[in-house]
Amino acid sequence: MKELSIYIHIPFCVQKCFYCDFLSFGNRNDIFENYINALVNEIKFYKKDCKEYIVKTIFIGGGTPSCLENEHIKRVCEAVFENYNICKNAEITIESNPGTLDYEKLNSYYKLGINRLSMGLQSADDKMLKRIGRIHSFSDFKNNFILAREVGFSNINVDIMSSLPEQDMNNLIETLEKVTDFSPEHISAYSLIIEDGTKIKKMYDEGIYTPIDDDLDREMYYKTNEILKSKGYNRYEISNYAKDGFECKHNIVYWECREYLGFGLAAHSDFKGKRFNNILDIEKYISKNGINIRENIIDYSKKDRESEFMFMGLRMTKGVSDKAFKNRFKESIFDIYRDEIKELSLENLIEITGNDTIKLTDRGIDISNTVFLKFL
Ligand SMILES: C[S@@+](CC[C@H](N)C(=O)[O-])C[C@H]1O[C@@H](n2cnc3c(N)ncnc32)[C@H](O)[C@@H]1O
Numbered sequence: 001m002k003e004l005s006i007y008i009h010i011p012f013c014v015q016k017c018f019y020c021d022f023l024s025f026g027n028r029n030d031i032f033e034n035y036i037n038a039l040v041n042e043i044k045f046y047k048k049d050c051k052e053y054i055v056k057t058i059f060i061g062g063g064t065p066s067c068l069e070n071e072h073i074k075r076v077c078e079a080v081f082e083n084y085n086i087c088k089n090a091e092i093t094i095e096s097n098p099g100t101l102d103y104e105k106l107n108s109y110y111k112l113g114i115n116r117l118s119m120g121l122q123s124a125d126d127k128m129l130k131r132i133g134r135i136h137s138f139s140d141f142k143n144n145f146i147l148a149r150e151v152g153f154s155n156i157n158v159d160i161m162s163s164l165p166e167q168d169m170n171n172l173i174e175t176l177e178k179v180t181d182f183s184p185e186h187i188s189a190y191s192l193i194i195e196d197g198t199k200i201k202k203m204y205d206e207g208i209y210t211p212i213d214d215d216l217d218r219e220m221y222y223k224t225n226e227i228l229k230s231k232g233y234n235r236y237e238i239s240n241y242a243k244d245g246f247e248c249k250h251n252i253v254y255w256e257c258r259e260y261l262g263f264g265l266a267a268h269s270d271f272k273g274k275r276f277n278n279i280l281d282i283e284k285y286i287s288k289n290g291i292n293i294r295e296n297i298i299d300y301s302k303k304d305r306e307s308e309f310m311f312m313g314l315r316m317t318k319g320v321s322d323k324a325f326k327n328r329f330k331e332s333i334f335d336i337y338r339d340e341i342k343e344l345s346l347e348n349l350i351e352i353t354g355n356d357t358i359k360l361t362d363r364g365i366d367i368s369n370t371v372f373l374k375f376l
């Protein structure tokens with residue numbers, strides 16, 4: 001059987017954080033029920049295409065899936081479990097936001113078979129949390145984390161952010177120390193991206209905050225790696241750190257360009273050689289009951305797939321091996337990208353290790369987007 005990953009998008013949050021441009025709506029409890037009805041219908045309808053697949057990972061993401069009622073998550077999970085072939089030890093993740101969790105919810109997720117919990121903390125500093133529009137305090141996180149362990153979660157990710165408004169190094173170090181005191185198995189550490197159209201962008205434009213300068217941003221990145229490494233976390237992707245054996249299998253599917261199917265508003269898919277996304281209009285998604293909602297269906301050319309394989313693969317610290325590339329495309333990286341590899345090596349942005357594997361250097365990580373562009 002072929003392997004498949006499933007992503008399920010829940011586009012709701014209690015309120016919109018000031019920096020976030022993910023497709024999610026705050027304060028729309030009025031349409032939870034209708035959305036879940038359409039989502040469950042979509043999941044059931046497309047089972048016909050997936051008979052020959054075994055599902056290895058499921059990711060219920062958002063938005064904030066944990067702001068839904070337990071019954072909603074239960075219906076979504078059951079629709080997947082009853083209609084798809086799920087691998088016995090599949091990794092099943094749910095994203096959550098402290099302040100939306102309680103014992104009943106966590107216990108119900110765990111009983112359903114969800115075995116990985118991802119919690120967005122962002123910062124351990126309550127003043128900072130307020131500054132970026134979060135709904136919770138550090139102590140909400142603490143209480144929720146302890147409850148999650150109590151109900152049985154043994155694989156927990158915590159999201160944190162750096163280069164936040166007015167943040168200094170000590171503030172970041174304190175967050176890293178406080179988070180690692182809880183020993184989560186996985187930590188995602190993102191540097192703030194000031195996205196157009198967000199409230200925070202307006203605040204920067206109006207001079208309420210001064211952007212963190214690039215040097216401090218990079219110092220924060222290195223300090224994060226240094227502290228997390230000293231506490232037993234390996235950086236396995238540009239922004240992701242894990243204890244041995246706890247790397248996120250679902251995200252690795254994206255970085256290794258393997259097949260995944262997305263359900264829900266705006267969810268993306270790479271399935272049976274085609275790339276597509278679901279429509280972005282929630283009223284339409286609901287009125288179409290989750291059917292005929294795919295758009296931008298593209299047959300990726302071999303060239304597109306090769307370049308994606310390179311720039312997604314280079315995100316991982318293990319890099320891209322010639323062997324893996326040949327397995328996929330029957331050609332050598334060194335034939336297809338000879339000039340690019342030569343140029344990037346001379347600029348010390350990538351290195352070629354003994355077993356013909358290409359990796360980003362530290363300098364390459366600092367300006368990774370420039371490196372990735374070379375392969376486009
Ligand atoms: C889609 S959110 C889902 C998690 C959950 N809703 C929460 O916020 O707790 C995933 C993560 O993306 C990161 N993120 C969102 N917007 C970002 C931005 N503008 N720059 C950097 N990281 C961002 C945050 O760390 C967030 O936890």
Ligand code: SF4
Nearest residue numbers: 013016017020062063
């Ligand atoms: S960061 Fe998370 S909680 Fe905040 S708006 Fe984005 S998805 Fe919602």
